[in-house]
Amino acid sequence: MAYKERFKVCFCFNRFYRFRETEPPESIRILFQQYSENDIMTIDHLHRFLIEVQGEQNASKDSAQAIFNSSHKHLKFLPRKGFNLDIFIRYLLSDDQNGPLRPLGVHHDMSAPLAHYFLYTSHNTYLTGNQISSNSSIAPIIDALKRGVKVIELDLWPNSKKDDVEVRHGGTLTRPVELIKCLRAIKDNAFSANEYPVVITFEDHLNQTLQAKVAKMVTIMFGELLYRNDAKKLEVFPSPESLKRKILISTKPPKEYLDEESSMEREDSQRQGSSDEEQTQNTYKKKLGATNKVLLDEDEDEDQIFPEYKSLISIHAGKPKGGIDDCLIDTNTVRRLSLSEQELENAVKTHGATIIRFTQRNLLRVYPKGMRLDSSNYDPMLGWTHGAQMVALNMQGHAKFLWIMQGMFRANGGCGYVKKPDFLLPAGNHMVFNPSAPPPVKKFLRVTVYMGEGWARDFRHTHFDRFSPPDFFVKVAIAGVPADEARKQTKAIEDDWLPVWDESFEFSLRVPELAVLRLEALEYDTTGVPDFGGQTCLPISELRNGIRAVPLNDKKGNQYKYVRLLVRFEMRSA
Known part of the structure; x- marks a missing residue:
């Protein structure tokens, strides 16, 4: 051309x-x-x-x-x-x-219990890079909140003097940041994106004295922003609408830290092997348990021993002793359960329907396995298709799974809360959704990639040689239930800053409510490893029909100023 x-x-x-x-x-x-x-x-x-x-x-x-x-x-x-x-x-x-998405703003019903929503969730939010040697800082916390992330994780540890609390990734070489700085950053930025509630999950490795100190620190810092339920366990979670401009604390009740490692965790460690980080943390927990066990033996009423700290907790977390069956028991009160990505993968093989029933009332948090030291991520779709509300990803990394997460939470006005489809919520007919055997095809999506532009103007950010036009091609992929997963790509257009493809692809969708469209521009390279040219992910439930301008982002999800694709979307019922 x-x-x-x-x-x-x-x-x-x-x-x-x-x-x-x-x-x-x-x-x-x-x-x-x-x-x-x-x-x-x-x-x-x-x-x-x-x-x-x-x-x-x-x-x-x-x-x-x-x-x-x-x-x-x-x-x-x-x-x-x-x-x-x-x-x-x-x-x-x-x-x-x-633009490619319907300008609907926040349009989901926000008056349902928290368990009825997917929440934009981060893992080890305070880390600036890898999980083993990077700095802890308030900067990634602020960035996450400004992007609309609604669940922030802080690991609490005693500092070297044992008289104060710091945030760091225990058992690693990560450098700490003071807890008070993290709390202040959260207070100042919690509602910078919108007014919907922010949840802080504490991974607590503190003794009783420091827990009391944290309680005082949190109470003074957040004041009326802090949501309290008088330390009572809830029968149903409140709604995002009722919790506007509120900060919620989620962690395990203090007594549960004294018997941290359940039989399921021990079995999992024997089966998979523990990382150095996990072994170090378990050793610390045993020492902490031995110290505080004396206190509980003297008086079993933990309300008297830990009143200030326990009063902070509005979303009770915990993993009961025993196997997965014990973890998924649905009681009269609601709670949060945490499973690693590996535990979830194993559990859904035999307990998929039970997990979905559990998440209809309770919260399920999924977190990356300990061996993801480079801050890589796992596929969030497995958690979402089984109703998990808090699918926690490493925001420090960058790759397609984080892009899919960013795409999912562009829905509902980007408020950080996406209402789960009806088939993942309580139903009168007691039928439970099965992601492995989804319904027949509901929709057909035809995607036509016409052309691209902007690389010549954004060349400093896209790292292409200004004087050597790239050979661009575009990947078009669907993330969703296994039956909907698909990937196609255009031909490469040689030596052109403004490539024209004019190619169409059709996808069949069985569960369009959970599907995310991924578009990625790449430069063909004779070495076989294409160079990155931009990406975006879009929730298919909110795509606009017609010919649309689709801005592309860098690997971290920041939008380029000029780079975009011209794409046509045509959705029709099966």
């Missing part, structure tokens, strides 16, 4: 754009001809295009006029009668007016 050096420069939607003189995608040219006259798309034509191609059935002529007015404001040479082909393409590539 020829690429000429002469550009037209204009201001369009508050950005510079350089118009090339190569042909646009043929499909786009044909559509423009269908919805224009004498090479001009009038407001009437644009109105019809919005309804018939973009699927915006409620679009009015005022909607079309608003688009035209916005374009005309920034383009002095725009014909007052309508769009020409170039300006039409610029409109299509404008993500502020033509």
